[in-house]
Amino acid sequence: PDKMKSNKPRWTVRASEMSKNTLNPIRAIVDGMKLTPNPEKPMIALSIGDPTVFGNLPTDDTVLQAMKEAIDSYKYNGYAPSVGYQKSREAVANFYSRAEAPLESKDVILASGCSQAIELAISVLCNPGDNILVPCPGFSLYKTLAVSMGIQVKLYNLLPEKSWEIDLQHLESLIDEKTACVIVNNPSNPCGSVFTKDHLQKIISVASRNCVPILADEIYGDMVFPGRDFYPMAHLSSDVPILSCGGLAKRWLVPGWRMGWILIYDSNNIFGNEIREGLVKLSQRILGPCTVVQGALESILNNTPMEFYQSTVSFLKSNSEICFSELSTVPGLNPVMPSGAMYIMVGIEMEQFPEFQNDVEFTERLVTEQSVFCLPATAFEYPNFFRIVVTVPEEMMVEACVRIREFCARHYRPHSQDSNDLDQ
Amino acid sequence: PDKMKSNKPRWTVRASEMSKNTLNPIRAIVDGMKLTPNPEKPMIALSIGDPTVFGNLPTDDTVLQAMKEAIDSYKYNGYAPSVGYQKSREAVANFYSRAEAPLESKDVILASGCSQAIELAISVLCNPGDNILVPCPGFSLYKTLAVSMGIQVKLYNLLPEKSWEIDLQHLESLIDEKTACVIVNNPSNPCGSVFTKDHLQKIISVASRNCVPILADEIYGDMVFPGRDFYPMAHLSSDVPILSCGGLAKRWLVPGWRMGWILIYDSNNIFGNEIREGLVKLSQRILGPCTVVQGALESILNNTPMEFYQSTVSFLKSNSEICFSELSTVPGLNPVMPSGAMYIMVGIEMEQFPEFQNDVEFTERLVTEQSVFCLPATAFEYPNFFRIVVTVPEEMMVEACVRIREFCARHYRPHSQDSNDLDQ
Ligand SMILES: Cc1ncc(COP(=O)(O)O)c(C=O)c1O
Ligand SMILES: Cc1ncc(COP(=O)(O)O)c(C=O)c1O
Numbered sequence: 023p024d025k026m027k028s029n030k031p032r033w034t035v036r037a038s039e040m041s042k043n044t045l046n047p048i049r050a051i052v053d054g055m056k057l058t059p060n061p062e063k064p065m066i067a068l069s070i071g072d073p074t075v076f077g078n079l080p081t082d083d084t085v086l087q088a089m090k091e092a093i094d095s096y097k098y099n100g101y102a103p104s105v106g107y108q109k110s111r112e113a114v115a116n117f118y119s120r121a122e123a124p125l126e127s128k129d130v131i132l133a134s135g136c137s138q139a140i141e142l143a144i145s146v147l148c149n150p151g152d153n154i155l156v157p158c159p160g161f162s163l164y165k166t167l168a169v170s171m172g173i174q175v176k177l178y179n180l181l182p183e184k185s186w187e188i189d190l191q192h193l194e195s196l197i198d199e200k201t202a203c204v205i206v207n208n209p210s211n212p213c214g215s216v217f218t219k220d221h222l223q224k225i226i227s228v229a230s231r232n233c234v235p236i237l238a239d240e241i242y243g244d245m246v247f248p249g250r251d252f253y254p255m256a257h258l259s260s261d262v263p264i265l266s267c268g269g270l271a272k273r274w275l276v277p278g279w280r281m282g283w284i285l286i287y288d289s290n291n292i293f294g295n296e297i298r299e300g301l302v303k304l305s306q307r308i309l310g311p312c313t314v315v316q317g318a319l320e321s322i323l324n325n326t327p328m329e330f331y332q333s334t335v336s337f338l339k340s341n342s343e344i345c346f347s348e349l350s351t352v353p354g355l356n357p358v359m360p361s362g363a364m365y366i367m368v369g370i371e372m373e374q375f376p377e378f379q380n381d382v383e384f385t386e387r388l389v390t391e392q393s394v395f396c397l398p399a400t401a402f403e404y405p406n407f408f409r410i411v412v413t414v415p416e417e418m419m420v421e422a423c424v425r426i427r428e429f430c431a432r433h434y435r436p437h438s439q440d441s442n443d444l445d446q
Numbered sequence: 447p448d449k450m451k452s453n454k455p456r457w458t459v460r461a462s463e464m465s466k467n468t469l470n471p472i473r474a475i476v477d478g479m480k481l482t483p484n485p486e487k488p489m490i491a492l493s494i495g496d497p498t499v500f501g502n503l504p505t506d507d508t509v510l511q512a513m514k515e516a517i518d519s520y521k522y523n524g525y526a527p528s529v530g531y532q533k534s535r536e537a538v539a540n541f542y543s544r545a546e547a548p549l550e551s552k553d554v555i556l557a558s559g560c561s562q563a564i565e566l567a568i569s570v571l572c573n574p575g576d577n578i579l580v581p582c583p584g585f586s587l588y589k590t591l592a593v594s595m596g597i598q599v600k601l602y603n604l605l606p607e608k609s610w611e612i613d614l615q616h617l618e619s620l621i622d623e624k625t626a627c628v629i630v631n632n633p634s635n636p637c638g639s640v641f642t643k644d645h646l647q648k649i650i651s652v653a654s655r656n657c658v659p660i661l662a663d664e665i666y667g668d669m670v671f672p673g674r675d676f677y678p679m680a681h682l683s684s685d686v687p688i689l690s691c692g693g694l695a696k697r698w699l700v701p702g703w704r705m706g707w708i709l710i711y712d713s714n715n716i717f718g719n720e721i722r723e724g725l726v727k728l729s730q731r732i733l734g735p736c737t738v739v740q741g742a743l744e745s746i747l748n749n750t751p752m753e754f755y756q757s758t759v760s761f762l763k764s765n766s767e768i769c770f771s772e773l774s775t776v777p778g779l780n781p782v783m784p785s786g787a788m789y790i791m792v793g794i795e796m797e798q799f800p801e802f803q804n805d806v807e808f809t810e811r812l813v814t815e816q817s818v819f820c821l822p823a824t825a826f827e828y829p830n831f832f833r834i835v836v837t838v839p840e841e842m843m844v845e846a847c848v849r850i851r852e853f854c855a856r857h858y859r860p861h862s863q864d865s866n867d868l869d870q
Pocket of ligand 1: 268
């Protein structure tokens with residue numbers, strides 16, 4: 023006020039709107055929780071979608087060997103083209119190409135993790151003011167990215183009682199002329215669900231009828247339990263153009279390496295050159311993933327033994343079964359058996375746990391009392407559930423289930439007809 | 447027209463405005479050039495800012511060793527925090543911290559190359575409608591990123607006759623209330639210039655007077671010729687907050703590895719928590735650089751021998767001197783001697799080469815006739831110059847200069863007073 027006459031500039035540096043609008047719900051929720059474990063029990067974190075944290079699921083030695091060879095070759099220290107080396111793109115194309123959905127190197131864009139693949143795919147397909155359809159419950163990054171870019175997010179429902187299939191009517195009802203794409207995440211984080219061929223065909227029909235392209239987040243592709251099949255959406259689509267996002271993170275168990283890709287499927291030439299070129303242009307902003315990993319890619323894809331993949335999914339299945347069978351006899355909890363990926367969702371009958379307002383409070387107290395941390399599914403826009411990561415060592419999984427049972431027994435207050443469960 | 451009554455959707459998938467607005471002038475110009483070398487002369491590319499292409503400037507073995515140790519440790523395969531491992535950030539902080547501008551790990555944000563560091567820095571400081579001040583000639587990425595985000599770019603002039611110092615009056619005249627930051631690139635691509643302490647202090651004064659933060663692109667930091675000094679801007683600033691962007695790409699000669707960083711200097715707490723938190727949030731979009739490189743970072747920074755750095759810059763100096771002394775006696779060319787980085791800019795007296803409209807035509811014909819490719823400086827918004835990369839092997843540098851001389855001699859048509867040069 024005493025400076026009214028002065029026009030002298032003053033320092034005011036504010037963070038941009040975009041940075042403020044980059045909201046990570048997992049961080050927002052977890053940071054807001056009081057996570058003080060019970061000092062008498064060692065902490066068991068079932069919350070982190072990183073299969074490497076406990077050391078029980080190392081990547082294959084072939085994968086590490088490939089990296090060391092790439093380093094020793096002295097060939098992968100310079101800049102690669104921003105969409106990746108031709109040879110590395112070709113290796114990905116060959117690995118995923120099938121007669122019904124052929125791929126060439128030009129159909130592959132390498133990116134810094136599946137996260138950047140998704141960012142590029144959304145960025146090329148959507149303008150501010152458009153909307154995208156994303157699964158609920160679903161991986162939070164879609165919304166984080168879209169909102170920060172001024173793209174509206176519409177959530178379509180998954181149905182827990184139908185193994186998390188998409189509510190197709192709901193999906194279709196959300197499509198309007200501003201819908202730029204439908205994101206389908208199969209196998210699913212957080213559900214661990216794997217769609218059947220039939221269901222996938224129905225999803226594609228919805229997209230086809232409405233002329234909406236699909237962004238298929240297939241980062242957990244092929245991570246399905248023995249006896250189940252994974253169908254890349256593109257193998258089932260005759261007209262709908264599909265950007266399939268994937269990477270090394272999950273199947274090869276090296277999420278830190280930040281190697282992702284977009285597979286461009288466009289048999290009917292609907293994307294045409296424009297989308298391809300758009301992706302190339304966007305990739306030039308930060309110039310692709312680490313060249314050492316790119317150099318190792320061909321060998322990683324071609325030489326990793328089948329047994330490695332098989333033993334990973336067998337382990338995930340076995341741990342899921344342990345968790346499912348333990349928790350399905352816990353009164354007040356309703357786990358949904360997964361078929362792939364590395365997660366299991368557990369419903370909480372909140373009305374039977376009157377001490378807790380919601381899944382956030384429930385999981386918070388589970389930490390305080392039992393030192394077990396599960397992610398409240400509010401982080402996936404899906405209250406009254408929590409998500410368990412099934413990559414932890416088996417003993418931990420078992421011990422965690424025991425503690426969850428103890429916790430639930432202590433807080434369970436049946437107050438409705440279905441409370442007979444208590445007597446089991 | 448015959449479908450007027452039908453409301454049936456039709457396929458129209460367009461690339462987004464943002465992808466269309468992501469313009470890479472280097473690509474646009476180079477792709478538009480007819481680059482058919484003379485079949486009788488082997489091609490010499492002096493155009494690529496990648497010091498690794500000719501194999502004469504390998505990185506140090508310590509650097510490769512550090513990578514292999516990171517791989518063998520099995521510790522760096524999982525997710526790191528999106529801003530990088532605490533230990534890796536600390537290693538960078540320790541490496542660059544000085545009494546006059548101390549750094550802690552919290553002041554370091556790791557990113558996927560200096561390119562992403564710059565993207566994050568611009569993204570956190572600027573809103574659409576703001577403007578940023580960028581050097582002319584200058585590295586094209588600043589404009590590419592800004593334009594795609596709806597941020598206006600104002601070019602401030604560098605003065606070739608003053609070793610590419612900033613025209614400070616011009617710089618200051620461009621600042622208005624919408625100016626979100628000034629980008630200063632020192633040492634410079636494409637100029638190879640290195641600002642004196644005195645000049646840097648004057649730049650900081652301009653920023654200080656006008657309360658505009660500085661984005662210092664210091665990716666060529668410390669790459670200055672023997673006898674010259676590099677001053678990080680932050681060491682000279684008492685009030686202006688500075689985001690300094692750097693990385694391993696150039697000094698450690700591994701641009702493909704995509705390891706960059708932002709150093710946050712904010713001694714007067716003008717950025718405050720907001721900018722830091724904004725950077726953290728933005729980093730969560732694609733989750734930081736490759737963890738293997740992060741794991742190797744401490745050892746790379748601490749164990750790379752001094753001789754490695756010294757021999758790189760000695761080589762660059764020697765090659766620059768060869769190039770400068772050769773070309774400064776070529777009638778019609780005016781090279782500007784650099785003091786660092788890995789480039790030399792050469793002015794073309796266009797009026798003496800009436801066959802060519804501009805630097806693009808000049809360099810195009812240089813390829814056709816002499817199989818030497820230099821980047822026309824139109825790519826840096828600076829017509830009538832071309833840029834030479836001085837990382838090529840010495841014999842190539844010499845041979846390229848001979849051919850450039852031959853080319854110029856052939857096309858030189860003096861038509862003004864200063865044409866006496868011809869007789870030299
Ligand atoms: C469904 C889904 N998509 C994408 C990603 C991101 O993968 P990346 O680590 O390769 O960026 C994840 C990671 O958890 C995920 O669960
Ligand atoms: C001035 C300048 N800044 C930033 C970069 C980008 O560095 P990086 O390869 O680490 O993304 C370059 C690359 O040439 C550059 O010349």
